[in-house]
Amino acid sequence: MTGTLLLTRLALRRDRVLVAIWLLLLVGVCYASAEATTSLYPSLAERVRAAEAINSSPSIVALYGPVVDVTSIGELAMTKLTVLYAVFVAVFMVVVIRRHTRTDEESGLTELVGGTAVRSTAPLAAAVLLGCGLSLVLGALAGLADLAGGLPLEGSLAFGASWAGVGLVSVGLTAIACQLSASSRTCAAFSAGAIAVLYAFRAVGDTSTGPLHALRWASPFGWSTQLRAWSEPRWWVLALYALTAVGLITSAALVRGRRDLGSGLVAERTGPAQASPRLRSVLAVTVRGHRASLLIWTVAVAALSVFFGTVAPDISDMLDSSSAREMIERLGGVGVIQETLLAAELSVSAVVLTCFGISVIAQAGEDERSGRTDELMAAEGSRGAIIGSHLVVALAGSLWLLVVTGVCMGVGFGAEEGTLTSSVRSLVAAALGQAPAVCLVVLLTAVAWSWRCTWHHVGWVFLAAFVTVGQLGELLRLPDWVVNLSPYSHAPAMPVEPFDPAAATALLALGVVALTAAVARFRVRDLG
């Protein structure tokens, strides 16, 4: 244990902002969903119809898992959270564990610490301890948030425990993944891949009959449904998470004890000895840095968008059973409900896609702090080329992903409804309707970074703030002017609402102001 507790405290000290934001968002979603569902489905009959609609659609069951007890308000409220949002819990742990193991090892921090009087496994132990602690805290807070949102006590606690369990398993998975490769990025890819496979196991298990049905027990995400949090919980399922986590963590410790510092089990691949003729500008090297990431984003966004487009008719059947139906029909007639859903999905996509742009700017800050930007400047000399390359990749990448979203959602929806061309056309336009808001948030991130190099992560704070006031603002009953602070609040809910030229112009004008400020500031400030 030598040094472990000290390192755990150090890790927590370094992570206090990151951890606070994650906890706030995840717990906030729990509370908002619990609160909203209790008021949206006041009667038992409506709940049952909504739950049965979910269970009758294989694609929704694949995404959310089945509703075990159709009469339970808690299970309905936590439909998305039990399995789908548990993925975010798992990702949270990937972020925390990787940060304090492989990332520190790659940067040489672990070597510095290793030179002091701590055991070689202490950094891993400290990260695991922090991850497990955070999982348990998150589980407890999630349970309390459900309780505060009006859900029953026992179910709330069991639900919280399922999140904690997923967190613990993810801690173990990441601990092993971070032993495999010397590259922090590759370790993240291993972790993400493992989470995706486990999620897929559950999706296949939940939707198929026959022998494959057992696959739902092969995944911690499946256990979260099988725990039956809201009707006579099977508490013994919690032991599955715990035992799996202990097994994974022990294996990771064994591997760590047997390998050298800075090495991985998978050998580092070599690459070409000469650069391709295209690698000849600052822009080319920036594009190269984000190429793999943009490819992964594109595939993921395309797959999810086709999926959302395809299930939109199914989900609207589900909403159709609720009290929302009369209201929506009074507003716009039959069929509009599907478009409302697509518009809602697009507004969420816009927020998610902004993450790509923000990550590009955050990387620009990392490049600068590491000294790579100095080297480029000393070779090429143009500040405009430096900031321009990051802005081009961030903005063009975000726009590209919006177009992919629109096309794929249109294909999914249109193929289902037999209106391929018109659906693609209207959904691409709808997706691009979000572009001014997305670009503005990316440009505000660029302003923060160009103001001060160390502010390159401020974009995440902007995004968290805008999501809180904009997307959750109505649920949290914030005043209008606060909700309107978010650029996303001004993007039209196309294809339901028409394009709003005034709002788009205003957002773009603010974007141009932000762009000018960012470039002007970057031209005069010290690098590094």
Added chain:
Amino acid sequence: MSSGMDPVVEVAGLVKRFGRLRALDDLDLVVTRGQVHGFLGPNGAGKSTTIRALLGLIRVNAGSATVFGLDPWRDAVAIHRRLAYVPGDVALWPNLTGGEIIDLFIRLRGADPQRSRRAELIDRFELDPTTKGRAYSKGNRQKVALVAAFATDPELLVLDEPTAGLDPLMEQEFNDCVAEHVRRGATVLLSSHILSEVERLVDHVTIVRAGHVVESGALADLRHLRRNRVRATVKEAVPSLTTMAGVFDVQTDGDDLSFTVEPDALTPVLAALTGAGVRDLTITPPTLEDLFLDAYRQPHDDRP
């Protein structure tokens, strides 16, 4: 070549503040064409800050700086095409190989990697160009930057503690490369706090401390101004030695004497030694180490 008629780098009265810290405090530096100029000082003396100002990476608060007669801030692109820079701590792109990074830097400076000395230098520095940036050790990262810098014919080489992390064989290779570039007429600004590595290469030095120049000039002139160390074994005591003008640090151990002496005082000192009957005598010129320590000691110097 030595008269300062053709300055490549000219810095006068440079001031750079970081908050309340004066990183550069009225710093002057002139490097003329063809010089190998050692820029010496301890960590935190302002060497890298000066270099970063010369590269236009930071803006100074006062004073003037020119490179090739141009403004490093406004004319960065024009200046950087004519120079090559190697930082003390080379950061590489984790997903690019060393070979790709070398090609990128050569191209960014407007040259063609195929017509450069790239292949020869990769060989000489025993670098594996297929390794990804993240997998290189510190010494190998340094080699990547050195190969990129030496592969073309820049007019000015700006090297910021470039041999940190290199083994002695590679350091020799580095010295040879610098010498080759100097022969073809390149100017070199070489910062370091390791004196021995610079001493064999440089012809001029500027010594900085706390952002201010404490000593600057041709290595030969600086030596000339400084005290020689005398070690002698004499038959009788030399009573007048400690009171003689220009004699310092006198230590006696039986018949053995050791002291430093200013060049002007050398004649009377030698006469006094001869009078005492010299059996053994060595006079060594000051090493750069002595110059360096001397320059640093000045503020606290309680000696005459």
